[in-house]
Amino acid sequence: MKFATKAIHAGVHPDPATGAIMTPIYQTSTYAQSSPGVNKGFEYSRTHNPTRTQLQDALAALDGGQHGLAFASGMAAIDCVLRLLKPGDEVISTDDLYGGSYRIMTKVYEPLGIVFHFVPMRDLATVREKVTAKTKLIWVETPTNPLLNIIDIAGTAAIAKEAGALLAVDNTFSTPYLQEPLALGADIVVYSLTKYMGGHSDVVMGALVFNGDELLERLSFYQNACGGTPGPQDCFLVLRGLKTLHLRMQRHCENGRAVAEYLRQHPKVEHVFWPGFETHPNHAVAAKQMRDFGGMISFVLKGDKKEDAIAVLEKFQLFTLAESLGGVESLSGHPATMTHASIPPEQRRKAGLSDSLIRLSVGIEDAEDLIEDLAQAIG
Numbered sequence: 001m002k003f004a005t006k007a008i009h010a011g012v013h014p015d016p017a018t019g020a021i022m023t024p025i026y027q028t029s030t031y032a033q034s035s036p037g038v039n040k041g042f043e044y045s046r047t048h049n050p051t052r053t054q055l056q057d058a059l060a061a062l063d064g065g066q067h068g069l070a071f072a073s074g075m076a077a078i079d080c081v082l083r084l085l086k087p088g089d090e091v092i093s094t095d096d097l098y099g100g101s102y103r104i105m106t107k108v109y110e111p112l113g114i115v116f117h118f119v120p121m122r123d124l125a126t127v128r129e130k131v132t133a134k135t136k137l138i139w140v141e142t143p144t145n146p147l148l149n150i151i152d153i154a155g156t157a158a159i160a161k162e163a164g165a166l167l168a169v170d171n172t173f174s175t176p177y178l179q180e181p182l183a184l185g186a187d188i189v190v191y192s193l194t195k196y197m198g199g200h201s202d203v204v205m206g207a208l209v210f211n212g213d214e215l216l217e218r219l220s221f222y223q224n225a226c227g228g229t230p231g232p233q234d235c236f237l238v239l240r241g242l243k244t245l246h247l248r249m250q251r252h253c254e255n256g257r258a259v260a261e262y263l264r265q266h267p268k269v270e271h272v273f274w275p276g277f278e279t280h281p282n283h284a285v286a287a288k289q290m291r292d293f294g295g296m297i298s299f300v301l302k303g304d305k306k307e308d309a310i311a312v313l314e315k316f317q318l319f320t321l322a323e324s325l326g327g328v329e330s331l332s333g334h335p336a337t338m339t340h341a342s343i344p345p346e347q348r349r350k351a352g353l354s355d356s357l358i359r360l361s362v363g364i365e366d367a368e369d370l371i372e373d374l375a376q377a378i379g
């Protein structure tokens with residue numbers, strides 16, 4: 001089955017009780033048993049809920065995986081993966097990753113005795129250098145947030161396999177429409193469904209997709225034992241969002257290209273970070289592992305002044321200044337004070353995240369209107 005057909009049909013079946021085409025919202029916490037322990041596969045909604053099951057099956061199908069697990073947020077999904085670790089275990093992670101991921105790693109798991117190495121993973125040699133006998137997990141985000149670096153998933157998977165470590169890929173920026181990490185050798189695909197997968201800025205949710213019964217047993221144990229599960233209404237909203245994922249992503253990519261090209265020729269713009277440019281240092285890897293280049297773009301103004309960036313952000317009419325990304329509407333952000341404020345300034349600078357950097361999540365409006373907004377805001 002090709003992607004668009006999967007987005008609409010995979011994992012989703014007419015409701016067995018009524019034939020309803022759209023998955024009903026099973027707004028129930030518990031299920032009747034005919035005799036103690038005898039049930040229809042559902043006991044309690046933290047453990048299983050039919051709306052969530054259909055979403056999990058749809059997510060697994062889209063990523064070409066056997067299993068999907070849904071969580072109350074992207075962070076709850078990330079937390080579930082990190083629970084696989086024990087004190088003394090080592091993790092290699094990219095150095096410009098989502099601020100919340102950096103925070104949970106350094107503020108929650110480092111104090112518990114897990115050792116994290118944050119390295120520029122676009123250079124695979126720096127990953128190889130950090131591998132020890134204690135390396136249990138390699139954590140990739142690609143494209144990275146907000147510098148749009150590209151990490152070679154297949155190359156990292158080979159290193160992980162040799163080290164006997166798991167490879168987790170946060171695929172929030174790409175979605176399975178642009179890139180399928182499991183097919184490239186990853187063990188676990190991680191999502192904030194809040195972003196492109198839900199796609200309408202109306203829900204906070206997360207998910208994991210992976211293969212194999214051993215990972216299913218371990219991860220679903222933590223999903224149920226720790227209880228960070230989503231409600232059925234939120235699962236319904238993401239199921240609905242997934243049905244147009246391919247159409248939305250296609251337009252995000254088209255508009256992303258138009259905006260990136262406009263910014264690149266603008267006399268007041270110093271640099272545009274977007275993996276679709278042939279001049280991007282990892283363009284070849286992006287072209288190899290991605291179907292297209294997405295709608296996330298960052299740029300720096302000439303002079304690199306924080307005040308100039310803030311003035312532009314305040315002038316935007318369509319690019320609403322807000323946290324988050326991946327919705328139908330265009331958003332703008334200032335990572336240094338917003339999404340990445342939890343990363344210490346020295347660490348930010350080391351990763352190349354300047355204080356004047358503006359991040360855009362290019363929506364699916366008309367590209368002409370978006371470019372007009374950029375023109376009036378940058379001046």
Ligand SMILES: *Cc1c(COP(=O)(O)O)cnc(C)c1O
Nearest residue numbers: 073074075098170172192194205
């Ligand atoms: C937003 C985001 C997360 C966290 O997801 P929430 O749904 O906000 O908990 C993780 N990774 C990336 C890349 C994100 O953009």
